[in-house]
Amino acid sequence: MDTAERFDLATRNTAEVVEESELEALFEEGSPSAYIGYAPTGEMHIGHFTTMRKLADFLNAGMEVTVLIADLHAHLDDNKSPFELLDARSAYYRESIEAMIDAAGADADAIEFVRGSDFELDEEYTLELLRMAAETTVSRAQRAGSEVVRESDSPKLGSLLYPLMQTLDVGALDADVAYGGIDQRGIYMLSREVLSDHGGQAPVCILAPLLSGLSGGKMSASDDASKVNLTDDCDAVVEKLDGAYCPAGEREDNGVLEYLEYLVFPVIAERGAEFHVERPEEYGGDLTYDSYADLEADFRSGELHPADLKPAAGAYISRVIDPVRRHLRERPELLREAYPETYD
RNA sequence: CCGCCCUUAGCUCAGACUGGUAGAGCAGUCGACUGUAGAUCGACUUGUCCCCCGUUCAAAUCGGGGAGGGCGGACCA
Numbered sequence: 001m002d003t004a005e006r007f008d009l010a011t012r013n014t015a016e017v018v019e020e021s022e023l024e025a026l027f028e029e030g031s032p033s034a035y036i037g038y039a040p041t042g043e044m045h046i047g048h049f050t051t052m053r054k055l056a057d058f059l060n061a062g063m064e065v066t067v068l069i070a071d072l073h074a075h076l077d078d079n080k081s082p083f084e085l086l087d088a089r090s091a092y093y094r095e096s097i098e099a100m101i102d103a104a105g106a107d108a109d110a111i112e113f114v115r116g117s118d119f120e121l122d123e124e125y126t127l128e129l130l131r132m133a134a135e136t137t138v139s140r141a142q143r144a145g146s147e148v149v150r151e152s153d154s155p156k157l158g159s160l161l162y163p164l165m166q167t168l169d170v171g172a173l174d175a176d177v178a179y180g181g182i183d184q185r186g187i188y189m190l191s192r193e194v195l196s197d198h199g200g201q202a203p204v205c206i207l208a209p210l211l212s213g214l215s216g217g218k219m220s221a222s223d224d225a226s227k228v229n230l231t232d233d234c235d236a237v238v239e240k241l242d243g244a245y246c247p248a249g250e251r252e253d254n255g256v257l258e259y260l261e262y263l264v265f266p267v268i269a270e271r272g273a274e275f276h277v278e279r280p281e282e283y284g285g286d287l288t289y290d291s292y293a294d295l296e297a298d299f300r301s302g303e304l305h306p307a308d309l310k311p312a313a314g315a316y317i318s319r320v321i322d323p324v325r326r327h328l329r330e331r332p333e334l335l336r337e338a339y340p341e342t343y344d
Numbered sequence: 345c346c347g348c349c350c351u352u353a354g355c356u357c358a359g360a361c362u363g364g365u366a367g368a369g370c371a372g373u374c375g376a377c378u379g380u381a382g383a384u385c386g387a388c389u390u391g392u393c394c395c396c397c398g399u400u401c402a403a404a405u406c407g408g409g410g411a412g413g414g415c416g417g418a419c420c421a
Binding site: 214246 | 354381382413
């Protein structure tokens with residue numbers, strides 16, 4: 001595979017790359033390393049799943065991939081995870097992420113897993129954190145984390161340490177590429193600005209689009225109807241899709257289309273399969289698509305109606321998450337221990 | 345260490361001065377209308393009024409104590 005192909009693979013289906021020329025240079029030189037961090041807070045959902053698909057692209061492009069389970073960040077962000085639950089939630093996240101990577105068509109064994117508290121308490125790291133804290137203004141740290149850290153009328157100091165630590169993580173993991181959702185942009189721009197003064201080098205940032213929620217607007221972790229959970233059974237998935245915001249012919253804010261584009265089609269393409277839509281004879285009979293572009297074209301023209309698309313989308317999404325769902329059901333203690341209030 | 349303010353529905357808050365066991369907006373649920381959803385109408389649901397003790401026939405409301413949160417002052421050899 002030549003450099004251009006590797007570049008295309010690594011950057012397809014992304015929202016932004018900062019800077020493309022730097023990424024090209026990295027591919028010219030050899031095998032760049034990439035990392036993505038997940039703070040083990042609430043239950044994982046389909047939004048997480050869509051970012052996993054990219055890790056398969058990275059591996060196929062000959063990159064080294066590290067997944068960081070950022071346990072301390074989970075606690076630092078407004079106590080989203082209580083300190084006592086960090087072990088259980090880290091275990092649950094790691095298992096779920098491995099299952100998602102496998103389900104997305106990549107090899108989880110090829111990915112290195114690291115837990116934040118394993119290195120973020122090292123003396124060297126801590127000292128650098130304090131030096132950075134001395135140099136960074138409160139407003140700069142707030143701005144960097146504003147899209148990531150939970151808003152509060154009484155923000156804790158931890159919310160300001162959060163972006164600084166994420167910046168040091170890039171250096172500590174020796175990552176050439178920082179991968180994350182576009183909401184991470186503010187933090188990684190801070191990283192590019194200051195990391196070279198703290199023992200690292202500015203990362204190339206590959207930023208994934210944030211998917212719309214099923215109820216219109218942004219997907220909300222706290223709104224159950226706006227997202228598909230990994231543990232939702234097939235009926236629940238179909239029901240959520242049936243209730244989804246999905247104006248005929250419109251792509252804007254259309255979570256149904258986005259799930260198909262960023263999750264379903266990449267995965268079925270990996271398997272060489274097609275997307276089949278059942279449709280009553282009165283509206284023209286069944287349809288089959290082998291690319292998302294064709295499906296979107298039909299949807300925009302009005303040929304493909306939401307009422308026919310939704311049940312098909314629900315069934316395919318359910319099929320994609322099925323291996324993950326089964327894995328979590330075989331190990332019920334993972335969820336029970338990570339979320340004792342919900343699963344006792 | 346001292347002082348002041350806040351705590352009522354899932355969320356944002358009103359009600360407290362002048363006691364009669366609670367309201368609005370948003371959210372949510374359900375119908376109608378669209379071959380989906382949304383929008384729009386129509387209907388509906390929701391509460392240890394932070395906790396304890398006291399006064400009273402009666403306390404979200406008054407008095408005392410406590411908890412949690414916020415703000416300010418003081419201290420700065």
